[in-house]
Amino acid sequence: MKGHRDESGMVLDIRNLSSPARSVGLNRFTNESVEAAASVSGGKLHKWIAGSFCLLCILQAALNVSLRLALPLQDSMNKEREEQKRQLDYIASQLNFLTKEREELKRKLEDFAHYAQQGWLYFNGSFYYISSITKTWQDSRDDCLQRGAVLAIISNTEEQEFIRLQQKVMWIGLTDRETEGVWKWVDETPLTASFWYSGEPNNFKHRNEDCVVINHYYDYENNWNDAACENLNFWLCEKDM
Ligand SMILES: [Ca+2]
Numbered sequence: 694m695k696g697h698r699d700e701s702g703m704v705l706d707i708r709n710l711s712s713p714a715r716s717v718g719l720n721r722f723t724n725e726s727v728e729a730a731a732s733v734s735g736g737k738l739h740k741w742i743a744g745s746f747c748l749l750c751i752l753q754a755a756l757n758v759s760l761r762l763a764l765p766l767q768d769s770m771n772k773e774r775e776e777q778k779r780q781l782d783y784i785a786s787q788l789n790f791l792t793k794e795r796e797e798l799k800r801k802l803e804d805f806a807h808y809a810q811q812g813w814l815y816f817n818g819s820f821y822y823i824s825s826i827t828k829t830w831q832d833s834r835d836d837c838l839q840r841g842a843v844l845a846i847i848s849n850t851e852e853q854e855f856i857r858l859q860q861k862v863m864w865i866g867l868t869d870r871e872t873e874g875v876w877k878w879v880d881e882t883p884l885t886a887s888f889w890y891s892g893e894p895n896n897f898k899h900r901n902e903d904c905v906v907i908n909h910y911y912d913y914e915n916n917w918n919d920a921a922c923e924n925l926n927f928w929l930c931e932k933d934m
C-alpha cells in the first residue's frame with residue numbers, strides 16, 4: 694500500500710484523491726509532520742542541553758576536587774625538592790672541605806717524610822734541626838732561614854724541656870740587639886715564658902751579650918744564658934708544621 698505514515702502511525706492514503714486535493718492533502722500532511730517532528734526534536738534538544746549542562750557541572754566539580762587534592766601534593770613535592778637540593782649542597786660543601794683536608798694532610802705527610810729523612814726531630818707540631826757545626830748567632834739565623842725555618846722559639850715548659858734534653862749548647866732565636874734589655878724572638882714576638890739560668894741575663898764582665906744560648910751544662914730546667922753574638926755555637930732551627 695502506497696501512503697505516508699505520520700508520527701502517530703496514521704497512514705494517509707492519497708491514491709483516491711484528485712490531483713489538487715492530493716497536493717493539498719500531501720502539503721498539509723507534510724507541514725504537520727514537520728511541525729510534529731520539530732516539536733519532538735526541540736524536546737530532545739532541551740533534554741540534550743540539560744543533560745550536557747549537568748555533565749559539565751559534574752566535570753567542573755570533579756576538576757575542583759582534583760585541584761584541591763593536587764595543590765597540597767604539588768606544594769609537598771616542591772618542599773621535598775628544596776630539601777633534597779639543600780642536602781645536595783651540604784654534601785657538596787662537605788666533599789669540598791674533605792678534599793681540601795685530604796690535600797692538606799697529604800702535604801703534611803710529604804713534609805713530615807722530607808724533614809724526618811733529613812734528620813730533623815719532631816715534637817708537638819714542630820720539626821727541629823740541630824746543627825753539627827758552629828756559627829755566630831747571625832749566621833745561624835741565616836742558615837735556618839735558608840732551610841725554610843727560624844732559630845728556635847721556645848713558647849712553653851714542654852718545649853724548653855724537649856730542647857734541654859738534646860744536651861747541646863745551641864743558639865736559640867732570642868735577642869736584645871735592638872734595645873738593650875728588651876728581649877724579642879726572631880719573629881718579633883715579645884718574650885713571655887722565660888727560662889734564664891740563675892743570674893742571667895748578665896752582660897757578663899760588662900760585655901755586650903745580646904744573643905741567647907740554651908746551655909745543657911746548667912743541668913736545670915732554667916738554663917738560658919745571654920752571650921756575645923759573635924761567639925761560635927751550635928744552633929737549633931725550628932720549622933712549625
Ligand atoms: Ca717553638
Ligand SMILES: [Ca+2]
Nearest residue numbers: 869874902903
Ligand atoms: Ca744584652
Ligand SMILES: [Ca+2]
Nearest residue numbers: 895897918919
Ligand atoms: Ca750571660
